[in-house]
Amino acid sequence: MTQSTRSKNCAPVVSFALSAAAALVASCAVDAGDEDGQDEDFLVDGKTDSAIVEGSPEAFGVLRVVNEVSRDQLVEEVGLSVRTANQIQNHRAGADGLWVSEDDNRFETLAELDGVPWVGPVSFAKLLAFAQERGFVIARPAACTERTGGAQIEFRIAQRHSFRVWISDEDFIVEAERLAGQGIQRVPMFLQVLPNPDCDAQYNFHVDPVNVRWADVATEVCDGTPDYVSDNLNEWLDTVGGYCPWSAEVLWVARAPS
Numbered sequence: 001m002t003q004s005t006r007s008k009n010c011a012p013v014v015s016f017a018l019s020a021a022a023a024l025v026a027s028c029a030v031d032a033g034d035e036d037g038q039d040e041d042f043l044v045d046g047k048t049d050s051a052i053v054e055g056s057p058e059a060f061g062v063l064r065v066v067n068e069v070s071r072d073q074l075v076e077e078v079g080l081s082v083r084t085a086n087q088i089q090n091h092r093a094g095a096d097g098l099w100v101s102e103d104d105n106r107f108e109t110l111a112e113l114d115g116v117p118w119v120g121p122v123s124f125a126k127l128l129a130f131a132q133e134r135g136f137v138i139a140r141p142a143a144c145t146e147r148t149g150g151a152q153i154e155f156r157i158a159q160r161h162s163f164r165v166w167i168s169d170e171d172f173i174v175e176a177e178r179l180a181g182q183g184i185q186r187v188p189m190f191l192q193v194l195p196n197p198d199c200d201a202q203y204n205f206h207v208d209p210v211n212v213r214w215a216d217v218a219t220e221v222c223d224g225t226p227d228y229v230s231d232n233l234n235e236w237l238d239t240v241g242g243y244c245p246w247s248a249e250v251l252w253v254a255r256a257p258s
Helices: 057-068 071-078 082-093 110-114 121-133 170-179 226-231 233-240
Strands: 151-157 161-167 187-190 193-195 205-207 212-215 248-255
Touching: 057 082, 057 110, 057 121, 057 248, 071 082, 071 121, 151 170, 161 170, 161 205, 161 226, 170 212, 170 248, 193 233, 226 233
Parallel strands: none
Antiparallel strands: 151 161, 151 248, 187 212, 193 205
């Protein structure tokens, strides 16, 4: 993925996905209301004014907003200036100027967002407030915090189910950290389902923390929502064996001490 340069150079909006009227608005046009200066930063020594750091639930929430919310929503609901929303749209649309398409340049870090012209403390505060109000920021539960040598990973399954697991396989954790908060669906292969709850008390099963891997495709037999697995646990234990939710997105990863 192409990262933005640190220089916040002003550029005209070029996006075929925008309406003809919106495409005529240059990103250097003056907008009414609060907005940042062209080169203002919201990160200082890796932290925001509110002490939010990379990898935190708040950071993941803000990145979800700038990756998932439409340009019009950024203006009308988040409260960003037209100029700022255009710059965010241009970055994430990629070379073809279309959002959503195969070459989209998703924001992966706060630093990448901070590199976009006209995105500074004012814009970040609005994005954070929107993320918190609309449920994009997901608190990390305290369960299993006493463990060491692994990580808690929370998934969203089929857009509406949360599923939290304890994993000790390092390669799996590293890939989960790469995917966290990006809205990218990749199939986690939990190769052994075990009875009884673990870090996620809402289900009557957990997964082997070592016998795991990632895949791009998997058989339909092991797919399902976690509540379906929970309701049909005997079938999973006796016949299916593993769990491979196709529609899984990593929400956050919380590493425990080594």
